[in-house]
Amino acid sequence: MMLSGELFIGGQWIEGRGNDLTSLDPAEQTSIWHGRMADDEQALDVVEVAVKGGQTWRAMGFEERLSIVKSFEDQLRENKDTLALLISRETGKPFWDAAGEAASMIGKIAISVDAYHERTGVRETEANGVTLVTRHHAHGVMVVLGPFNFPGHLPNGHIVPALLAGNSVIFKPSEQTPAVAELTIRLWEAAGLPKGVINLVHGDAGTARQLISHDDVAGVLFTGGVKAGLSIHRDLAGHPDKIVALELGGNNPIVAWGAHDTLGAARMIVRSAYLSGGQRCTCARRLIVGKDESSQNLMKKVVELAGRLAINHPRADPNPFMGALISEHARDSVLRGQAHLEGLGGDVLLKAGAMDLGPAFVSPGIIDMSNAAAASDDEIFGPLLQVYQVDEFEEAVALANNTRFGLASALLSDDSSLFEPFLNQSRAGIVNINQPTAGASGRAPFGGIGLSGNHRPAGYYAADYCAYPRASMVRSNASDETPLPGEQDR
Helix, strand or coil: CCCCCCEEECCEEECCCCCEEEEEECCCCEEEEEEECCCHHHHHHHHHHHHHHHHHHHHCCHHHHHHHHHHHHHHHHHCHHHHHHHHHHHHCCCHHHHHHHHHHHHHHHHHHHHHHHHHCCCEEEEECCEEEEEEEEECCEEEEECCCCCCCHHHHHHHHHHHHHCCEEEEECCCCCHHHHHHHHHHHHHCCCCCCCEEECCCCHHHHHHHHCCCCEEEEEEECCHHHHHHHHHHCCCCCCCEEEEECCCCEEEEECCCCCHHHHHHHHHHHHHHHHHCCCCCEEEEEECCCHHHHHHHHHHHHHHHCCCECCCCCCCCCCECCCCCHHHHHHHHHHHHHHHHCCCEEEECCCECCCCCCCECCEEEECCCCCCCCCCCCCCCEEEEEECCCHHHHHHHHHCCCCCCEEEEECCCHHHHHHHHHHCCCCEEEECCCCCCCCCCCEECCCHHHECCCCEEHHHHHHCEEEEEEEECCCCCCCCCCCCHHHC
């Protein structure tokens, strides 16, 4: 399927009139997509188009909307290998990782349909001769702002529930992954989606700001970094009329306490920290362990495994564990973060470093911050793990909670008596026991607290933010047989 580098507005592919935009394959440093951003006039026009498209879409009814969403699912299945290859090329993640993302996009359809019926839909009860009806109605035009790390799956997790509910969508993807966005929209077009129901606009933060602040936009569903999320929140302060659902990042802890299978626990820690090159919002950033001999052996095993991870071109044979980061800038951010932590007094156990494979490749790092002069509560979005050694389990839990974020946390332990205290006391939206922090089930709510976000616009609860409940009381006739107070006295 050919990509044009164009915008998709009102069912038409048109050239942007704004600044040039190019997407690079971070592993090969070659251009894979080139186009232009929307200018101010196009950003205004797309909202008007989406309003009209939404009116048509809502009038179709759920079953007709569902049939088109199912056609999109068919398109995903037919093009899953093409989609996975493009995801790998544009993000630098290994092909196996990209193939998993494409599969998640397919799986999201059935999950979203189930969530629509369970979380929204229509409910009726009878009380005193009156039928109490709860219906759910679409908000209107929803702006979906997508991230670079899962350019297919995460926007898809917003778009599908929004469309099922009857909303129209304006999708502005990350400037770093416009190619995956275009392919996704072309699959929606092939599925027979009516004109104006979904629209694709390329642009920067200014474009996003213009879209979300438009009076006819009902809400924004955003997955991305905390700085961008805070900017959106500030821009829409004082606008209770708009849905603002933000899924942001995390400084996620993984506590290893009494896990006797050192190798097995180390594998979970490495997966937690370094999946997708550490470019998942649920990746573990902090490992908290005891000071006993078993914990020391675990740390040594983690360093050993991380130090010999297979890192290579993302489409190499055999497929590596890690490919490239999204860009040279991302690699440099990891190296700067490591230098900052070392400057705070961190002890480097495994040094992250630039690699000869290319400017976007970096080896994983581990730094012990137990004796650092100050703790750092920033999300370093890459393969860098901080270690903290403590004396008591209660201290480990307190340290795990000592963050402005609250997305994911995990406990690795064979001591079942620790499970309940950890689950009860952990301050996070996702709390796992003997499972990695990275990765989540689409059949569960996904999101966090604190600086990790304000709602659950991804995962199973996404349906909640795509429709509002409307309560009605219905009687079969307009006759009120109850006299008014004092009526009989006249």
